[in-house]
Amino acid sequence: MRLVTPLVLGGADPSGPPELRAPAFKGLLRYWYRAVDPAYQSREARVFGGVGPGEGQACFLLRVTGEHLQTATFHLNERRDGKDARAGLRYLTYSLTARGRERLFFKPGQTITLHFLFKKRPGEQQDRRAILASIWLLGHLGGAGARIRRGMGTVALTRWSVVDPAGHEVEAWPEMQELPIAHGAASVDEWLRRFESGLSCLQRWFGEADTRHPTHTTLGPGSRFVLLELPPARRGEDAWENALNEAGLALHRFRLRRGVARADGDGDYHRAKRLLLRLDPASGPARREAPARARTGREIAPERVAFGLPLQFRFTSLQGRSIMFRGKQHDRSASRLWIRPIDLGDRQALLFALLPSPLLAPGEPIRAEVRRERVELDLPGDHILMEFLDSLSGREVTWPCG
Template sequence: MRIEATYYITTPMFMGGADNKSELELRTPSLKGLLRFWFRAVAWPQMGLLKEVFEMENSIFGSTEGQAKFFMKIDDSIFIHSKKEIFNKNTYGLNYLGYGLTERGELIRSYIEKGKSFTISLLLKDSLSEKELRFLKQSLQALGLFGGAGARSRRGFGSLSLVSLRVENNEEWNEPRNVKELKNLLRGFLNEVSRDDTLPPYTAFSSKTRIFVKKGDKDPLALLNEVGMELLKYRSYGRASKDKHVLPWGEKAERIFADDHDLMLDFLNGKRINRIPQRVVFGLPHNYFFSGKGKVSIEPHSKGQKRRASPLFIHIHKLADGSYVAVLSLIPSQFLPPNVNVEIKAGRQTTIVPPQIDYNVISNFLERPTLKAEVVWPDE
């Protein structure tokens, strides 16, 4: 049996080889790893036991004890590699979301251009069960509804839109023609997989998942830039300018999280603190820079774990009518493993505090009237 899934690249994809500044390739192991990630996301709410999830994962995708139950091939012959500048002094949102892709304002990595498609072909072994086939199809769908590939994919770069899913040449996927059809697809998918009410132990769908859709038009990068600017406005303390703090484009900063700024300044000044900044919920490491005072770094206090990826997924989706929308997903889970705290340090000064996380900080961003995003899930 053969499955063919075709994806449309809606935003520039920064996916490379060993030298990711000049080499570009869409490697089979990388795509297989993405499917493993989304398999775990859909499997947990339907299975609910870690042991069962990992046994099923190893059975489908292979492990040191056995091969995968499918052979995988990627048709990427039509990719166009580019280093054309996509960031400039006016793309404040893209610059913010693409942190690390530029250096001193200049793009330092080449990318696979948006606007192209590729097909993943899976040749299934006879040993694949019906249940495993269902999970495999759900993983392919989740990648093309919520995800992307390459650097900064959780921040909207390398977004992939599923346009076709064929099983033995039978089409099992209808590309949404408009926003209404996309919303129905998202609700139907989540109704199928999200049956668990507990907070997952890792990034996985649950009843606590929240999905929003923001309408755009014909320019996916303009839409991503708009989302990025809104996130920057929400999170930024601003830069001091005369008697106020301003954003990079001169607008007065809202300073919603002024307490975070003051807390880290207190720490730099030698005061004892017993909590973490609220914005840590967006991911670790989390850094602060104070002119003339230095840098504060926040990361997991664990030798085996130095980061925690963001639970906020930004995905730009192409519709059949040629327009684009942003699918914004909050996928909460246990923030750090049990007994792992957060380390705050500045120079030789260090303190360890528990990870007190409030996912409402991200929910409040998604509900901002100025973001103009509509809730899709939970389905009310």
């Protein structure tokens, strides 16, 4: 697998040098297998191991290696003409680039190898499919380490093979021929053909998942993929920086339009400010109006919580007062939107993927916090995520494919 963007994968010392840890990658493979197989509960322990009665070790041992991997530290202080030249990249990586909190990472452009060591070849076809599907999804949609849903730690599957104990290549599993690798495509059209063919193959292998009420990230109806071709990177700028900067700018512009620049004054920014003033009257006079409410009678949370939690609004017009939104039981919830740079020879593209997954546990409300004041809110739905994808002028793939 080729590192497309910096890989921030902490070890025993999170602030120390990054480490290639097999358990981290095994967990990612399990994650993607659950996403694609609706019947994962009946096979997962046999393939990836389990701790239940009669379960045990995985059917393989995993090693992750990389030769002479180079590391570096983020430095995003460059400005041109008095403006932040990489504001979009900073927007996506703020937790990694805050002054004094810079993290070490494995530099992009390098290669890591995942070695699956089997005592014997997996006899069940569905076991082989489970292993290959998890590798393929990790190398086409996922990544490793910090900020993977915002493009960091992107890994691209470049090739796979089967070797004997002496290290000689032997006959590949027949399932490998069914699942095309998109990396190495020279154009958007070719990459999309390979990618869509791979998704169609996974659909044939595992069937259709019910994504109406997902309990975890799930590949199935409701999944959307938009590929956006980018102009060449500016001179002196790495291609991955250019790609993530464009992604961050697109996301930031959309959030501003929906949050602040709405002509009706009912964007997320204004709604959050009015809620803050109701919870903390000392901040200023509150406008008297009836907020939008759900059937539960609770007020509806700002739309932007659908991008992930926690979400904080800070208002300079109110002496820096802020309001925080998070789950009542869960402080954090990962975004359902994945951003991934794609190499296309001398150019790059951006893949935006929306995968069905729960924002919070069933029935769990959002909690707004202002100082010691708390109020429970209902979830707003996913329409803002759909509208963001609609705002992109790219090529789209939806599920089911083909």
